Amino acid sequence: MMKRSLLAVALVSASTVLAQPKDYPVQAVNFTAVKLTDNFWLPRMKINHNVTIPASFARCESTGRVKNFEMAAAHSGKFCTTFPFDDTDIYKTIEGASFSLSLFPDKKLETYIDSLIDKVGKAQEPDGYLYTARTIDPQKPHNWAGPERWVKERELSHELYNSGHLYEAAYAHYYATGKKNLLNIALKNADLVCSVFGEGKLHVAPGHEIVEMGLVKLYRITGKQQYLQTARFFIEERGRYKGYDAKSKDPWRNGAYWQDQQPVADQREAVGHAVRAAYLYSAVADVAALTGDEKLLLAVDSIWQNVVAKKIYVQGGLGAIPSGERFGDNYELPNATAYNETCAAIAGVYWNYRMFLLHGDSKYMDVLEKMLYNGLISGIGLDGKSFFYANAMQIKNHFSHQAMEPERSGWFDCSCCPTNLTRLIPSIPGYVYAQKGDAVYVNLFVSGNATMNVHGKPVSIVQQNNYPWDGALTFTVSPQKTDAFSLLVRIPGWARNEAIPSNLYTFSDNPATKVSISINGQPVEYSVDKGYAVIKRTWKKGDVLKVDLPMDVRRVVASENVKDDQGKVALQRGPLIYCAEWADNNGRAANILIPPDAVFQARFQPDLLNGVEVLQSEVPVITVDEKAQTVSTNRKLVTAIPYYAWANRGKGEMMVWxxxxxxxxxxxxxQSKQEPGKK
Amino acid sequence: MMKRSLLAVALVSASTVLAQPKDYPVQAVNFTAVKLTDNFWLPRMKINHNVTIPASFARCESTGRVKNFEMAAAHSGKFCTTFPFDDTDIYKTIEGASFSLSLFPDKKLETYIDSLIDKVGKAQEPDGYLYTARTIDPQKPHNWAGPERWVKERELSHELYNSGHLYEAAYAHYYATGKKNLLNIALKNADLVCSVFGEGKLHVAPGHEIVEMGLVKLYRITGKQQYLQTARFFIEERGRYKGYDAKSKDPWRNGAYWQDQQPVADQREAVGHAVRAAYLYSAVADVAALTGDEKLLLAVDSIWQNVVAKKIYVQGGLGAIPSGERFGDNYELPNATAYNETCAAIAGVYWNYRMFLLHGDSKYMDVLEKMLYNGLISGIGLDGKSFFYANAMQIKNHFSHQAMEPERSGWFDCSCCPTNLTRLIPSIPGYVYAQKGDAVYVNLFVSGNATMNVHGKPVSIVQQNNYPWDGALTFTVSPQKTDAFSLLVRIPGWARNEAIPSNLYTFSDNPATKVSISINGQPVEYSVDKGYAVIKRTWKKGDVLKVDLPMDVRRVVASENVKDDQGKVALQRGPLIYCAEWADNNGRAANILIPPDAVFQARFQPDLLNGVEVLQSEVPVITVDEKAQTVSTNRKLVTAIPYYAWANRGKGEMMVWxxxxxxxxxxxxxQSKQEPGKK
Known part of the structure; x- marks a missing residue:
């Protein structure tokens, strides 16, 4: 499927255009260069291909999302779905399907995508404008769209949000299929956007960021400076609108909801709608890398530090506050009302990967891995067709906030999370390796084969492991010819007694021993640099590198600043955060104590939840006998399961802390007969 | 002390002026006609006279409140307290001291009051304006005062609030002492106010109501129509300001905080700041009675019904919400954050008494009694010098909202509640009886002697009882000459199985038996009309009427609409709502269960809290053994005390429900180390 290397082309294009070519110091490895064979991610990609993507396209058809494009082409009818950004569900699913085609060739799917692209193209106005909510009937546009193009972009219309997702989809589709049909539509739209917005032209801070990331991707394909300049322009537009009330604490009134409360270069804290925010920060990293803008670099570094030290849940979730789907104050991480939108975890992966590419530090991959294995894939059920929009930190029988979801749903009116998952899951191979010159980074541990170029010659790396269940990792490194280069193997923070790269969460138990590494059976000494074990040697074909990560059950405690977590413990094993769910614990979970001396045993249960390692211990449980009206404490065997696997067996209690x-x-x-969570 | 009857004078004045004289159908009985001898209220009045009033005047001196008047007289200096309405603390304490002088003649106090009145008079500007926060230095008025007179009256200045309290004080002082020194100051100010505000003149809805009630009182003294007209004008000004955002849910933005969201005649629900609201509703009752305005009557009747059915706590507290000291939504009566300002209960007494005078129905006195014996006097400690601003419904060790007060304070920067108590407590004799023609209402049960006029001849009634501890009530009725008239003895709702005149709270246990009444030892049959036992007969000197109210311990439950009270019970005996406090229950209160079959015994404890009837039962208590880390249920003897008496023995848990x-x-x-109740 893959016709050319993504970054190779991009870098060549960029270097031919930029006076002083700049880019990320670390280079991503093309996701098509990595073929997974593992039992954790590959099954998820298959389900994504076989279930989620077809279901997503089917919903785009059945809900009228496709019809909107057909009506726009005909300039007749009435926009027939809820939100003007419903167009993006088609773009996002095309993007996911494109990634997926490179994993699982599928002519029928490719033909169907082409038919959709044809409809998208016909819905595009002659000057490149593409937004069905207006084009269908420009006299009666969707009431979020505004009477004229762009006039409601800041608050409501999402015109540039639709464009951004179009560009993202076009980028993936172009590289996955080599076809330019969607790319040409995207470029035509981008040329319009660049002609409309900019210095001396129309000014706006896009209402829901993503057009910035998308423009950077189009710049990578084409080398066209104006795309990068417009992305930078949009970033620099933030904080310039005069209509906010800076003294208000209401994020809609002071602009923080849109990260529009001050210039990005001055921002130091993650605020507002978490998905918007992380898409912005991803673009800020892109633009900082590509332009060398040190003020933007300082801003995005500071904001990242703020999130990791004060605004992230222990399972990697971002955006604590249901109202506004937004970041809370520093250390405002309540469990009862944690929001943690699935899309925010996905956006967090995009952002953290860019931070890694900027700095070559494993701490960004630690956060990425935490999101990926916990609060992100919790967003999709094991069936591949049920989804969480919000990812709860606890469900208690007697407390339910209306924003908390105790069960996954098939779809949402606002279906951002399901379609976002379709595009994230099949892109995971691209996060496993990276390169910087002749140094090869091993970032994620997933069985499979990869081929990279070192000194212009192919080097194959075969991973064999049973991660995340086992810590024994085997890498067979085979350069085409014996060659000296460095392998930088990420030693996860959790294996170095660092629960997260900050003081927000720490391990309270005995430190694990140092990770042992051997080559061809011989232990090797190694140094750790920026979280990577640096293995510099002359590699020959078939060299076997073994890394043994300690898979102890760890006790995680939170900073004393996190009010809701005081005196509480969370359980972690490897990259996985655990939870206790009602189904394994006599119908309850909120009645469990985990004393400091509790000892947990890990046990793999192949038939449970598609195979999971459970943690078990006998601990005090508080039991209420409703008939006898007594309350008592009893020791019971308690079972914890990986957080990502909760809510696959019906509705009931769940606890992380x-x-x-x-x-x-x-x-x-x-309790009152009133609906829970409502007054 | 008392030179003439309040209402007699008022009615004569009114009837000589009004074309169609209108007034309350029921007439209040002059408070000086009632001399209490009881052990419940008289000691409180003595403490008020001997401790609270002197302390209040001392604080007015030491905090600079008196100095403000001196500086205003000298037109030099700088306003030296916090709020522009600090002037009212002097007016309110003068009012309280005036009532108290009629109970406890005190030349020294009377002379001191005169000296204060002299300072007040000197601070008045030549045209009658009286507001130290501006007069001290009109070039640099208090920043709440506005650059010119009245311009900030709606939001902040409290100029008319100061005037209203001045009038209230002048009224009490005039009737208690016969002196006109304060009255003349008040009339001069009222004439200015009436000349400034009105149709064709300045328009404003007073920012904190009370000037309306005060003007009606001056009208009662003088018969001057303009005072009544201006009171009505101020009421009718509400709902006319165009600067609010009617769609906002924020009571400060939609005007509801000030009861300014719509014309009063259209209002049907109690909203906004509870003290402001109840002062307004008192004035609406006054004006409705004195003008016969049926739209205002319908409004105030509807609002009263709304409060009693949906917005009052079981102990009579008003204003559930700390933010804005305001009424919540219907049935929004949370226990953890109940606000219940002491001043709101006081205002509730003023309002409910006026509603009784309008309708002659005992249900208003039921609510008044509930407030008086519970959520009002809880505002002052048994020492007479410690005060609650907010009256909590529960205190739990592990939960504390910043607005909840677990202990009384000596004074507040905003000292409205202490000084409001000084004026309410000594006025209580005025609420015991009322008359309508030759019918005499007995509303409250307090030992003492009273003399009223029936058919132009004196009738003395002597009450002997041990209320509220005992239900055996003895009334010795002595007309000067044998005469036929009706005695209307209030049979409290709680003695007729009605916990409150609505479905908001009900008794869940077996109904009490009918109240038995005898005259001179012979049982009498009686009918109940509007909650009164109607005893119509020819009375002769020394007739002894006995009423036996059932003093069972009753279980109170709340409507299913009150979310926080579901599955919970409160305890009531007679008019008293009970609570459990830490001091009687092994240091806890939040761990007590009161099962449906619990039987409580009442026992008088003379040495406890100045003598209280406690309620005791052996019930399940949940105990946590922190050392053993066990939780268990044990039956323990639990003691409940009257709610009003809580928080006199230090800080700890307290529960009503x-x-x-x-x-x-x-x-x-x-728990987090952070300050409780704060994020």
Missing amino acids: FPEKVKDVEIIGE | FPEKVKDVEIIGE
Whole structure:
């Protein structure tokens, strides 16, 4: 499927155009160069291909999303879905299907995508404008769209958001298929956008960021400076609107909801809608890398530090506050009302990967891995067709906030999360390796084969492991010819007694021993640089590198600044954060104590939840006998499962943070007949 | 002390002026006609006279409130307290001291009051304007005062609020002492106010109501129509300001905070700041009575029904929401964050008494009694010098909202509640009786002697009882000459199985038996009309009427619409709502269950809290053994005390509503080090 290397082309194009070519110091490795064979991710990609993508396209058809494009082409009818950004579900699923085609060739799917692209093209106006919510009937546009093009872009219209997703899709489709049919539509639209917006032209801070990332991708394909300049322009437009009330604490009134409260270069804290924010920060990293803008670099570094030290949940979730789907204040990480939109975790992966490419530091991959294995894939059920929009930190029988979802749904009116998952899952091979000159980074541990170029010659790396269940990792390194180069193997933070690259979460138990590494059976000494074990040697074909990561069950505690987690412990094993769910614990989970001396055993259960390692210990459980009206403490065997696997067996209690000790109890009696969570 | 009857004078004045004289159908009985001898209220009045009033005047001196008047007289210096309405603390304490002088003649106090009145008079500007926050230095007025007179009256200045309290004080002082020194100051100010505001003149809805009530009182003294007209004008000004955003849910933005969201005649629900609201509703009752305005009457009747059915706490507290000290939504009566400002209960007494005078129905006195014996006097400590601004419904060790007060304070920067108590407590004799023609209402049960006029001849009634501890009430009725008239003895709602005159709270236990009444030892049959036992007979000197109210311990439950009270029970005996406090229950209160079958015994404890009847029962209590880390249920003797008496023995847990059953418990572990109630 893959006709050429993504970054090779991009770098060549860029270097031919830029006076002083700049880019990320580390280079991503083409996702098509990595073929996975593992039992964790590959099955998910298959389900994505066989279930999620077809279901997503089917919903785009059945809900009228496709019809909107047909009506726009005909300039007749009435926009028939809910949101003007519903167009993006088609773009996002095309993007996901494009990635997926490179994994699983599928002529029928490719033909179907072409038929959709044809409809998209026909819906595009002659000057490149593409937005069905207006084009169908420009006299009566969607009421979010504004009477004229772009006039409501800042608040509501999402015209540039639609464009951004179009560009992202076109980029993936072009590289996956070599076809230019979607790319040409995207370029035509981008040329319009660049002609409309800019210095001396129309000014706006896009209402929902992503057009910035998308423009950078088009710049990578074409080398056209104006795309990069317009992306930078949009970033620099933020913080310039005068209509906000800077003194207001309401993020809609002070602009923080849109990261529009001050110039990006001055921003130091993650604020507002978490998906918008992480898409912006991804673009800021892109533009900082490609332009060398040190103010933007300082801003995005500071914001990242703020998130990792003060605004991320232990399972990698971003955006604590349901109202506005947004970041809370520093350390405002409540469990009862955690929002954690699936899309925000996906956006967090995009952002953290760019931060890694900027700095070559494994701490960004640590955060990325935390998101990927926990709060991101929790967003999709094991069936591949049920989804969480919000990813709860706890579900208690007697407390339910209306924004908390105790069960996955088949689809949402606002279907951003399902379609975002279709595009993230099949792109994972691209995150496994990276390169910087002749140094090869091994970032993720997934069985499979990869081929990279070192000193212009192919080097194959075969990973064999049972990650994330086992810590024994085997890498067979085979340069075409014996050659000296460095392999930088990421030693995850959790294997170096660092729960997260900050003081927000720490391990409270005994430190694990140093990770042992051997080559061809001989232990090797190694140094750790920026979180990577640096293995510099002359490699010959078939060299076997073994890394043994300690898979102890670890106790995670939160900073004393996180009010809701005080006196509580979370459980982690390898990259996985665990939870206790009702289904394994006599119908309850909120009644479990995990004392400091509790010892957990890990046990692989092949028939449970498609095969998971469970953690078990006998701990005190508080039991209410409703008939006898007594409350008592009993020791019971408690089972914890990986957080990502919760809510696949019906609705009930789930806890991530467990009290270590009980100081008091609050009596819960009869509840009001009113709907829970509503007043 | 008392030179003439309040209402007699008022009615004569009114009837000589009004073309169609209108007034309340029921007439209040002059408070000086009632001499209390009881052990419940008289000691409180003595403490008020001996401790609270002197302390209040001392604080007015020491905080600079008196100095503000001196500086205003000298037109030099700088306003030296916090709020422009600090002037009212002097007016309110003068009012309280005036009432108190009629109970406890005190030349020294009377002389001191005169000296204060002299300072007040000197601070008045030549045209009658009286507002130290501007007069001290009109070039640099308090920043709430506005650059010119009245320009900030709606939002902040409280100029008319100061005037209203001045009028209230002048009214009490005039009737208690016969002196006109304060009255003349008040009339001069009122004449200015009436000349400035009105149709064709300045328009404003006063920012904090009370000037309306005050003007009606001056009208009662003088018969001057303009005072009544201006009171009505101010009421009718509400709902006319165009600067609000009617669509906003924020009570400051939609005007509801000030009861300014719509014309009063259209209002049907109690909204906004509870003290402002109840002062307004009191004035609406006054103006409706004095003008016969049926639209205002319908409004105030509807609002009262709304409060009693949906917005009052079981102990009579008004204003659920700390932010804005305001009424919540219908049925929004949370226990953890109940605000219940002491001043709102006081304002509620003023309002409910006026509603009784309008309708002659005991249900208004039921609500008044509930406030008086529970959520109002809880505002002052047994020492007479410690005060609650907010009256909590529960205090839990592990939960504390910043607005909740677990202990009384000596004074507040905003000292409205302490000084409001000084004026309410000594006025209570005025609420005991009322008359309508030759019918005499007995509204409150307090030992003492009263003399009223029936058919132009004196009738003395002597009450002997041990209320609220005992239900045996003895009334010795002595007309000067044998005469036929009706005695209307209030049979409290709680003695007729009505916890409140609505479905908001009901008794869940077996109904009490009918109240038995005898005259001179012979049982009498009686009918109940509007909640009164109607005893119509020819009375002769020394007739002894006995009424036996059932003093069972009653279980109170809340409407299913009150979310926070579901599955919970409160305890009531007589008019008193009970609570459990830490001091009687092994240091806890939030761990008590009161099952449906619990039987409480009442026992008088003379040495406890100045003598209270406690309620005791052996019930399940949930105990946490922190050392053993166990939770268990044990039966323990639990003691409940009258709600009004809580927080006189230090800080700790207190509960009014108790779970009847436990369905679950919430584990409380270590708490954050952060300040409780703050994020």
